[in-house]
Amino acid sequence: MSQREWRPIVTVDAVLLTTDSETLRVLLHRRGSAPFEGAWALPGGYVRPEEDGSTADAVSRVLLQKAGLSGVYLEQLRTYSGPDRDPRDWSVSVSYLGLVPRDRLPEALEDGVALFGVDDLPPLPFDHTDQVRDAVARLRGKGAYSSLPAAFLGDSFTLPELQAAYEVSLGEALDQSSFRRKITALNMIEETGETTQCGSKRPAKLYRLTEPARTFNRTLGAS
Amino acid sequence: MSQREWRPIVTVDAVLLTTDSETLRVLLHRRGSAPFEGAWALPGGYVRPEEDGSTADAVSRVLLQKAGLSGVYLEQLRTYSGPDRDPRDWSVSVSYLGLVPRDRLPEALEDGVALFGVDDLPPLPFDHTDQVRDAVARLRGKGAYSSLPAAFLGDSFTLPELQAAYEVSLGEALDQSSFRRKITALNMIEETGETTQCGSKRPAKLYRLTEPARTFNRTLGAS
DNA sequence: AGAATAGTGTCTCTGAGACACTATGTT
DNA sequence: AACATAGTGTCTCAGAGACACTATTCT
Numbered sequence: 001m002s003q004r005e006w007r008p009i010v011t012v013d014a015v016l017l018t019t020d021s022e023t024l025r026v027l028l029h030r031r032g033s034a035p036f037e038g039a040w041a042l043p044g045g046y047v048r049p050e051e052d053g054s055t056a057d058a059v060s061r062v063l064l065q066k067a068g069l070s071g072v073y074l075e076q077l078r079t080y081s082g083p084d085r086d087p088r089d090w091s092v093s094v095s096y097l098g099l100v101p102r103d104r105l106p107e108a109l110e111d112g113v114a115l116f117g118v119d120d121l122p123p124l125p126f127d128h129t130d131q132v133r134d135a136v137a138r139l140r141g142k143g144a145y146s147s148l149p150a151a152f153l154g155d156s157f158t159l160p161e162l163q164a165a166y167e168v169s170l171g172e173a174l175d176q177s178s179f180r181r182k183i184t185a186l187n188m189i190e191e192t193g194e195t196t197q198c199g200s201k202r203p204a205k206l207y208r209l210t211e212p213a214r215t216f217n218r219t220l221g222a223s
Numbered sequence: 224m225s226q227r228e229w230r231p232i233v234t235v236d237a238v239l240l241t242t243d244s245e246t247l248r249v250l251l252h253r254r255g256s257a258p259f260e261g262a263w264a265l266p267g268g269y270v271r272p273e274e275d276g277s278t279a280d281a282v283s284r285v286l287l288q289k290a291g292l293s294g295v296y297l298e299q300l301r302t303y304s305g306p307d308r309d310p311r312d313w314s315v316s317v318s319y320l321g322l323v324p325r326d327r328l329p330e331a332l333e334d335g336v337a338l339f340g341v342d343d344l345p346p347l348p349f350d351h352t353d354q355v356r357d358a359v360a361r362l363r364g365k366g367a368y369s370s371l372p373a374a375f376l377g378d379s380f381t382l383p384e385l386q387a388a389y390e391v392s393l394g395e396a397l398d399q400s401s402f403r404r405k406i407t408a409l410n411m412i413e414e415t416g417e418t419t420q421c422g423s424k425r426p427a428k429l430y431r432l433t434e435p436a437r438t439f440n441r442t443l444g445a446s
Numbered sequence: 447a448g449a450a451t452a453g454t455g456t457c458t459c460t461g462a463g464a465c466a467c468t469a470t471g472t473t
Numbered sequence: 474a475a476c477a478t479a480g481t482g483t484c485t486c487a488g489a490g491a492c493a494c495t496a497t498t499c500t
Contacts, residue, residue: 006272007230010315047304049229049313055304079302079317081270081278090272092233092315094302141438160452177454178489185488201451202497383479400481401462408461424478425471 008081009091012059013044013128015077015135016067016098018105018115019152019168021161024139025115026132027105028124029066032112035087036125040116042132043067044093055094063098067113068106073099073151073213077135085127093126097135099151143169146215147188156192158204159183186216231304232314235282236267236351238300238358239290239321241328241338242375242391244384247362248338249355250328251347252289255335258310259348263339265355266290267316278317286321290336291329296322296374296436300358308350316349320358322374366392369438370411379415381427382406409439 016027028040043066052058077095149169189207239250266289275281300318372392412430
């Protein structure tokens with residue numbers, strides 16, 4: 001039971017999701033080095049013990065380096081492992097689910113970075129296709145009983161925007177009246193006092209979350 | 224972005240829960256080697272790339288070696304990491320939640336292996352106290368909308384037994400009538416055709432799960 | 447005025463909790 | 474017969490879906 005010489009590779013990957021309020025999209029980048037150089041893949045990289053305080057730190061660092069992002073909502077998804085998932089060696093990859101508002105990403109993404117619809121992915125290396133599938137499943141499942149989908153929005157948002165975020169997350173349309181009843185009953189949001197006064201039509205009240213992220217008991221939508 | 228020389232330690236840990244139909248109990252063992260030799264801790268150990276096909280394989284191997292168990296229900300909980308959680312080196316530990324019927328464990332546990340109530344733990348090394356807390360939280364949460372608690376029972380069981388498993392898992396009493404309505408409405412179980420004919424009192428029908436493990440939509444209990 | 451979007455009122459139905467009741471075995 | 478455990482019937486109430494309605498801005 002002594003320490004083994006042969007330690008696995010340890011990496012992190014990020015399934016960073018965003019939405020155009022129609023479809024779920026995932027951020028991919030073109031790999032700049034072997035293995036799979038030039039292929040589209042999830043942003044990821046080695047855990048660096050000398051500079052990372054945790055795998056969460058590692059994934060934040062990777063997102064900053066590869067997509068120029070910081071302050072993104074991140075939660076650990078699960079860990080993938082095995083002798084064959086990475087051609088270099090037996091490896092472990094800790095996967096994170098990230099949610100980010102579309103407008104937090106640059107309008108024109110850098111070269112080698114792009115958004116793909118989660119149902120319209122190119123072939124991905126490693127087990128990245130599984131990771132995207134699992135991330136979407138987590139969002140679909142947890143979205144129904146938490147404020148997770150609000151992470152697709154900025155600090156303040158209208159109720160129609162919040163509903164759209166839930167609809168994309170859950171993959172189904174929600175009734176407007178039921179949605180508002182539910183959200184207000186949960187005390188999940190509070191008015192900022194301001195309203196939209198954008199282009200046209202009736203202005204909407206702006207809200208913010210009362211707590212950064214929450215889980216509740218009863219469901220919201222779900223078949 | 225080249226491969227680093229310094230790779231973290233990779234281990235697995237198992238939070239193996241069982242129940243005496245009153246309280247949740249977790250299996251601990253006395254560590255036989257450094258660090259923390261002699262302390263009570265979760266069963267765990269190094270991932271061995273030369274023999275394990277995945278971290279799931281590693282945790283199965285560890286449970287077999289340290290507690291003589293096989294065929295246990297296991298699901299990945301989450302991964303813990305950092306420079307300080309293990310005094311030997313920067314480390315990653317993939318934690319698994321296991322559920323096992325009490326009678327699958329030997330009546331008298333081996334020396335150095337014992338069950339502790341999850342609310343009555345000795346001080347544990349590493350982040351094992353966190354792992355137990357997170358495992359119990361997972362069971363409490365997921366128990367309400369899945370057949371997870373049935374993993375505390377054998378292949379066939381009575382409805383009162385199933386209800387007790389749910390009550391221990393959720394940490395609250397459930398109404399008998401509502402419980403049965405719910406379970407039957409979900410088509411989660413089917414009659415085996417047999418009944419208990421044990422010591423005394425009215426015999427109960429025996430059931431088995433229609434599917435090994437399931438998740439459903441509506442809740443069951445939960446405040 | 448009409449279009450478009452924001453927001454509300456109300457009916458119905460399902461499902462969960464409470465709890466009293468019946469059923470079937472043992473001693 | 475008494476008791477203990479297994480299992481059922483029924484009332485009520487809260488919450489979700491459906492959907493028609495009102496409100497406020499713009500052109």
